[in-house]
Amino acid sequence: MADIIQLLPDSVANQIAAGEVVQRPASAVKEMMENALDAGATSIKLIVKDAGKALIQVIDDGSGMSETDARMCFERHATSKIKKADDLFAIKTMGFRGEAMASIAAIAQVELKTCKRGEVLGTVIEIEGTEVKRQEAAQCPEGTSISIKNLFFNVPARRNFLKSNTVELRHITEEFQRIAIPNPHVSFSLTHNGQETIRLDKNNLRLRVAAILGGNSNEKLVPVEESTEIVKITGFVGKPEFAKKTRGDQYFFVNNRFIKSSYLNHAVQAAFEDFIPSGNFPAYFLLLEVDPSTIDINIHPTKTEIKFEDERAIYAIIRSSVRQALGKYHLTPTIDFEQESTFDLPYSYRDKDAVMPSIKVNPDFNPFDEARPKTPQPARQNSQKMNLGNWEQLYSTDFPDFSKQHSPEPETQQVISKEWESNHEPEQSAKLCHQLHKTYILTTIKSGLVVIHQQRAHERILFDRFSLALEKHKQCSQQVLFPVSLPMGAVEFGFITELLPELRDIGFDIEDFGQHTFVINGLPPGVKETEAREILEGAIEHYKANASELKLEKKENLCRAMAKKIAIKAGKKLNPEEMQVLVDELFGCSNPYSSPGGKPTIVTLSLDELEQKFNK
Incomplete structure (x- = not known):
């Protein structure tokens, strides 16, 4: 019987890997922007066309790459972030797996322009489906520019699964915000179809969060700060009165990396337990700094899942710090003593303005109307008697005669x-x-x-x-x-x-x-x-x-x-x-x-x- 197990070609292996790394245009945006941050960029520009289906371009002013590194970055498992297995537990960079560039090059047409700082000439490389089409020296600005064109051009089945441009652009915007929030020292811009939709200048964390949320959101934020031997927490939570029915504005960052954790989310929700009604969710933007050796982020290629060495302690610290922040800024429910009371008994009311005596005048009296009866109308007498009866009833100790007072007319x-x-x-x-x-x-x-x-x-x-x-x-x-x-x-x-x-x-x-x-x-x-x-x-x-x-x-x-x-x-x-x-x-x-x-x-x-x- 002939052998049937064969080693897959690199092009096929890269396409398989791309299925985990790049699910949609937003995935490529995330990988490229993280690489720009790792390169020390202080300005990152994201340009997309047709919600990333036609073009995704990331331009940064980072350190740039040499000609050799520019070519090597497209190889599988080629990375500058780690050299040995122990380095996985001391990671401080955003990327480290060495899969993103190779995976993207396998399913798109990629153009890379890069130039190291202080050098005159840079490198231009064009790759299409893992095949190098062009590589040469060229004059280009310091930093790196990566253009990804026609994503999934050779995998039509994957391209057909993409959503509408509006939906895909929303996912790109979400990834853009997740990277921009914990890096207020970096300026960001997002341009779609030639129109700049988001511009974030260098600023502090509070103003960065407010710029992301838009409107008058700055006044809705409550700062959270806590520092322990296990974790350092900085960031903001939304005031309870601005809690929403959905979990939209909820962000956890561990060492500047966006993560998803239902366990830590429960800690924040528990801190708000007495402040918001059931079914509402608070907004939060919390940055956690921990020792890299106490966490494991090498769980999934997207790197949004994480394991903590002491998860229970971090849960307790988050819950305590958020509750302390809410209490510190006097956000506990208070009674509004200026609100009008629901009932006001005359004998218990003391703080009333003095009533000046006035002469009783019949406003309906007309001296020129001789035909008008001189006595008040019966309806007015009935009304006065009825009010008087109610006043006497209030102070009466006897049981009222309900048969007389409540009998229908x-x-x-x-x-x-x-x-x-x-x-x-x-x-x-x-x-x-x-x-x-x-x-x-x-x-x-x-x-x-x-x-x-x-x-x-x-x-x-x-x-x-x-x-x-x-x-x-x-x-x-x-x-x-x-x-x-x-x-x-x-x-x-x-x-x-x-x-x-x-x-x-x-x-x-x-x-x-x-x-x-x-x-x-x-x-x-x-x-x-x-x-x-x-x-x-x-x-x-x-x-x-x-x-x-x-x-x-x-x-x-x-x-x-x-x-x-x-x-x-x-x-x-x-x-x-x-x-x-x-x-x-x-x-x-x-x-x-x-x-x-x-x-x-x-x-x-x-x-x-x-x-x-x-x-x-």
């Missing part, structure tokens, strides 16, 4: 009698709506009683309305008097850019104003101008949560998110007209019996069930 008795005798006819009973605990709407039908959850009902109404607008691509928009400016972070900006056509369909007249800022000129009917920013940001948070948890289709996800944010909430008092409109619109929906999330909106209590309850 003749008109009320007549209405109730007529309603009962009419056997609850739909056209009459439908006009009776009552609110219970500012959450439920009670109304009658011919067969019994209906209880409606006002928030879920409104969510269903809005969901159907937005779905119809997206289907017809036509929705009215109410123009605002003054345009509303919405500065946002890069990631949120990407989300809204992706959803612009759908947002316009449901009533937002919104435009890109540049510099991660949108301008709103019109809003969906019912949305107030002062609520525009809150509603849009909240809808994006719900959208991200649904996208990660429920895997919903984009349009359905957006309709759910907008309905969830705009709908009237439980606890809002409604007048009879508002309740009636809500009930009428709910029963006009395609599925009035459940909310967009599948929860019941209506509970029916039939007359038979009521009779059974009373006949037990």
